[in-house]
Amino acid sequence: MTYELKFEALAVPTRRAVFEKLRAGPASVGVLAEGLPVSRPAVSQHLKVLKDAGLVLEHREGVKRIYRLDTEGLREMRDYFDRFWDTALDAYKRSLEAKDA
Amino acid sequence: MTYELKFEALAVPTRRAVFEKLRAGPASVGVLAEGLPVSRPAVSQHLKVLKDAGLVLEHREGVKRIYRLDTEGLREMRDYFDRFWDTALDAYKRSLEAKDA
DNA sequence: CAATTCCGTAAGTCAATGCTTACGGAATTG
DNA sequence: CAATTCCGTAAGCATTGACTTACGGAATTG
Numbered sequence: 337m338t339y340e341l342k343f344e345a346l347a348v349p350t351r352r353a354v355f356e357k358l359r360a361g362p363a364s365v366g367v368l369a370e371g372l373p374v375s376r377p378a379v380s381q382h383l384k385v386l387k388d389a390g391l392v393l394e395h396r397e398g399v400k401r402i403y404r405l406d407t408e409g410l411r412e413m414r415d416y417f418d419r420f421w422d423t424a425l426d427a428y429k430r431s432l433e434a435k436d437a
Numbered sequence: 438m439t440y441e442l443k444f445e446a447l448a449v450p451t452r453r454a455v456f457e458k459l460r461a462g463p464a465s466v467g468v469l470a471e472g473l474p475v476s477r478p479a480v481s482q483h484l485k486v487l488k489d490a491g492l493v494l495e496h497r498e499g500v501k502r503i504y505r506l507d508t509e510g511l512r513e514m515r516d517y518f519d520r521f522w523d524t525a526l527d528a529y530k531r532s533l534e535a536k537d538a
Numbered sequence: 539c540a541a542t543t544c545c546g547t548a549a550g551t552c553a554a555t556g557c558t559t560a561c562g563g564a565a566t567t568g
Numbered sequence: 569c570a571a572t573t574c575c576g577t578a579a580g581c582a583t584t585g586a587c588t589t590a591c592g593g594a595a596t597t598g
């Protein structure tokens with residue numbers, strides 16, 4: 337799975353707000369929509385995008401749908417920036433050494 | 438500085454391509470535009486967004502403008518996901534303990 | 539089975555934005 | 569000063585997508 341969908345999903349403030357609400361633990365759509373300045377269907381649509389991006393998981397509990405973070409997807413994003421960080425520092429070091437020469 | 442602009446900046450494929458090209462080290466606009474499927478002005482516009490987001494730095498060398506990664510901004514993004522990761526694992530542990538009880 | 543709860547989907551609207559071409563400014567070169 | 573290189577900005581276009589309201593399906597409750 338590429339990062340494409342994940343980056344796009346997290347770029348929208350409202351959607352990222354939904355995502356960050358899940359840090360506190362699994363929650364239903366209704367609970368997630370509370371306090372947000374958009375309608376419940378809007379939250380549903382954001383959750384679909386997050387799910388398709390591999391950032392959240394969904395399962396049913398009775399009449400409710402419970403969403404939670406997908407740690408696998410989250411790990412991908414963390415690793416992306418960890419690697420990017422390392423590479424950037426390496427390139428920086430090399431550029432300094434090039435100036436010394 | 439919030440994450441808002443950074444997330445938005447990295448969400449666009451072409452713009453992220455420009456960003457990732459800078460992993461190899463500083464480069465001019467013309468060099469960055471090579472191989473990309475958009476015009477040079479488009480790359481300029483993307484660089485402005487990345488710069489405003491605090492993800493790249495710019496300085497002049499003669500008639501050229503050299504762009505390079507802003508390690509400070511990059512570090513912010515890395516830290517965001519590192520913390521998110523830790524919090525998510527904590528919440529997961531607590532949810533398991535809650536089930537045991 | 540009827541009522542209720544919870545939520546996904548459809549359709550439509552409107553603002554945001556990624557892209558292009560055209561243009562002009564700044565720095566170097568002769 | 570003229571020519572060239574390099575690049576940012578303006579203007580316009582076309583697409584995308586975030587949001588709303590309306591609706592319907594699925595599961596629980598009495």
